[in-house]
Amino acid sequence: MIAKNLRIGDTANVHIVAFTPKPRLIGLQVAFVGTDTVMLGARAVPAAHFALKPQLGALTAFFAKLLGKLPPDSHLWIVMDRVPAFIRSEGPLYSGPVWRLSLTAAVRPKAAPPKSQ
Numbered sequence: 001m002i003a004k005n006l007r008i009g010d011t012a013n014v015h016i017v018a019f020t021p022k023p024r025l026i027g028l029q030v031a032f033v034g035t036d037t038v039m040l041g042a043r044a045v046p047a048a049h050f051a052l053k054p055q056l057g058a059l060t061a062f063f064a065k066l067l068g069k070l071p072p073d074s075h076l077w078i079v080m081d082r083v084p085a086f087i088r089s090e091g092p093l094y095s096g097p098v099w100r101l102s103l104t105a106a107v108r109p110k111a112a113p114p115k116s117q
Contacts, residue, residue, distance in 0.1 A: 003030055003050045003076050004084040013055070027055030030076075038077060038087050040103075047077040047087050072098070 002012055012030045017023050033049040052074040056064060064070040074091025078084050089101045 003048075003078050004086070006030065006032070006048075006050070008032060008035065008048050008080060018054075029053040029055055033075075036077060038079070040079065040087070045079055045081070047079050050076045050078065052076060052091065069095070 002014055006012055009032050011032060014028050014030065015025050016028050018026050029052070031051050031053060033051050035046050036049050037044050038047045039045075054071050054073075056070075061070065072092060074089065076089050077087040079087055085103075087103050090098055093099050
């Protein structure tokens with residue numbers, strides 16, 4: 001929701017709750033990376049690419065990196081049209097593999113040809 005309200009080139013710093021064994025409040029930087037072209041149905045449209053970078057603090061980041069627990073950046077693509085829309089996201093949802101979530105554009109089925117009599 002935050003990235004949908006940013007303009008191209010903007011960066012925002014927000015705080016989120018990380019649900020670790022003991023919930024923690026951490027910073028999250030939503031940074032504009034560039035624009036990419038994505039397919040929306042049969043149409044190519046430009047989309048803003050944002051990187052979501054967790055801001056853990058120097059001491060926590062040091063120990064997380066040392067233990068191999070530093071969370072990777074997540075990526076988000078938003079179509080910046082009259083009404084901004086989510087297109088794709090790549091990033092971990094938990095301490096596991098990277099998940100890719102994409103919008104699937106609905107395609108109307110073709111009308112059946114009329115039966116000849």
